[in-house]
Amino acid sequence: MTENHTALYGEHQKAGASFTDFGGWQMPLKYSSELAEHHAVRKTAGLFDLSHMGEVWVTGPDAAAFLDYALAGKLSAVAVGKAKYSLICNVDGGIVDDLISYRLGDEKYLVVPNAGNAATVAALLAERAAGFDVVVEDVTSETSLIAVQGPNAAAILLTLVPAEQHSLVTELKYYAAVYVTINGQELLLARTGYTGEDGFEIYVPNADAATLWQVLLENGSEQGLVPAGLACRDSLRLEAGMPLYGNELAVTGHAYSAGLGPVVSLAKESDFVGKAALAAIKESGDGVTSGRKLVGLKGLGRRAARGHYSVLKDGAVIGEVTSGQPSPTLGYPVAMAYIDVAYAEVGTALDVDLRGKAEPFEVVALPFYKRQK
Amino acid sequence: MSKVAAELKYSVEHEWIARDGAGPSTIGVSAVAADALGDIVYVDLPEVGATVTAGEVCGEIESTKSVSDLYSPVTGVVTETNSGAIEDPAIINSDPYGAGWLFKVDVESDGPLLSAEEYAAANGGEL
Incomplete structure (x- = not known):
């Protein structure tokens, strides 16, 4: 590498x-x-x-319309000088990356993908730009x-x-x-x-x-x-309860189970990559009323859950930890995990299999920490 | 501080052992290991009275970033554990060869041990 x-x-x-x-x-x-x-x-x-x-400039008369097509959010609705958190999805609704886009002019956006996905995102944007009057320029390096x-x-x-x-x-x-x-x-x-x-x-x-x-x-x-x-x-x-691509977000997952439903603008009049699939997923209720969804877990003991550990209910596996460690600020272990929606209610008592020993955790609301303003 | 203390013996799993005359030997983890682990936040030690076996897992050390198994460098019976390190695992980082010791063993037999020079050489460290 x-x-x-x-x-x-x-x-x-x-x-x-x-x-x-x-x-x-x-x-x-x-x-x-x-x-x-x-x-x-x-x-x-x-x-x-x-x-x-990554840093990718998107400029040209069709910049707003193009990003509306390429990303899941409605970037044309972003005011100049503002930023928007969004997702770039594949046609199946899978998450290719989560990214921030800054609108710096009527026809000028700066798109900031994650390091590991920067080249993929830049290439996808260039590919999806066909037919739009835009220039996609990867200036990451x-x-x-x-x-x-x-x-x-x-x-x-x-x-x-x-x-x-x-x-x-x-x-x-x-x-x-x-x-x-x-x-x-x-x-x-x-x-x-x-x-x-x-x-x-x-x-x-x-x-x-x-x-x-x-x-x-x-x-x-x-x-x-x-x-x-x-x-x-x-x-x-x-x-702060923020997802990390590769841990909480993956191309095999989708926005709804990740709690990012509001980031997807199905109301956008124009088509976008993944729209039909995401509409079907939303309709199915996967990640909301069925399947698994992303939740926060608080450890009641001192040992921390780590990525890929199993979440248990009465000994049965009902989910998997995506990120976890002792919270330095709060003083107890915290974790994010995808678990069956049936157990996702705040306050539900669960266990995490910590290398062979079930340790008690509790479902809590995200974020774990919120600063005083 | 030097990362390898000259007066100690070491295991390849980064535990150190100090002989204390005829009494039990004191065991801890090296500064090399403590640094690599990051800030240690939890340590699970063998019970007093338990028999530990050289080269086998006898506990675990958890840092903010990871969990590592703790291996015993010797075979014998645990006579004491360091409650100070259990209460405040940060001392394992700050003073791994002193206040951050982990447990004491009435040694029956040693596992394969390295001299400080050998351990330092194997870990790119200096005495």
């Missing part, structure tokens, strides 16, 4: 990171302690390298993405933004994006994240990424900003 390195690889090495392969990229797993990094994001701020994520996440994120960012633009940052809404001068350079800034905290994501050309990373760390250190790796990114997103 190709080992891609982000433009910030040298920064991570300098900071003493241990690395892991993620989606074909060598990414920092942690710099010191993943628990300390997790708590920093909840209490102060963490700095993430997300340059492994030349674009870095740096996230500042945590309650101090805005204050840290403001140290790099000229005073007359401060309101652009402070008034930026969640799931919105704007071009702002950061450290003297006009960059795309989005108020999005994968941690459950307030935070920002900055798109920056590879050549400028290391400088921005260094300046952010320097300016943010007083505010408790620390570099944060993928280990804590995973524990943060799990606490």
Whole structure:
């Protein structure tokens, strides 16, 4: 497998990171302690390298109509400057990826797929563009993405933004994006994240990424900003109840059982890839009134459930864990699992087979953690 | 801190063992293993009085990211477990060769053990 390195690889090495392969990229797993990094994001701020994520520009007169066709959401309804979480499905309604799209002009969108799916998504978009007056351009390899996440994120960012633009940052809404001068350079800034905290994501050309990373760390250190790796990114997103493609989402699954029904716009007048299949799945009730659905589980003991462990009811297998670990913030094990809808009601007592021993868990509402606003 | 303590013996499964004269031997996991596991949040140790067997699983160590089996490097009877490590497993990360010891065994026989030099060489570490 190709080992891609982000433009910030040298920064991570300098900071003493241990690395892991993620989606074909060598990414920092942690710099010191993943628990300390997790708590920093909840209490102060963490700095993430997300340059492994994909970036695909979709531009042209048909950009909105094209994305309405290519994705499950209604992207034409998104206002300029706003973002939308969506899915790209296959004709069977299977989830090829979950992604965020930013509308940056009437005829201009930036689509951000997951690292491991970026090439697939870019190729699918190019294929689905036939007949539309659009240009699909994959700029993943030349674009870095740096996230500042945590309650101090805005204050840290403001140290790099000229005073007359401060309101652009402070008034930026969640799931919105704007071009702002950061450290003297006009960059795309989005108020999005994968941690459950307030935070920002900055798109920056590879050549400028290391400088921005260094300046952010320097300016943010007083505010408790620390570099944060993928280990804590995973524990943060799990606490926030956010799905991870490959764990909760897969091409063999569909939006309804994943709890993402509202992301699918069957009401969209135009056709989109997977529409007929998804309409049939919705009609069947699979993942809602029958089959399995995604739920949150809280461990009543100290041992954590992990991906692929069996969920039991009275000894019988009724589901499978997709993600699980001890929640650093909450202090008890949390997990997400697909289980038979009959047992999915909040408060239902279940067991998880932890390497041969049934340990008690309880169905709880997602997210596990919600920040105080 | 050096990742391999020179005065100890090691198993290939990353446990260390310290001889304490004629008394029971103390067993823990190496700093190499503790670092690789990540932040340890739960440890399941053998019961006092239980017989452990060299090379066999006798407990488990759970970190935020993963679960690993704990192997006994020796055969014998467990005489004591470290309640401090059970209560606060983070000390296994912060002081794996000291306060983060795991259990003591009245040793009947050793499994295959490595010297600190051999263990360090096998794990790309330094003494």
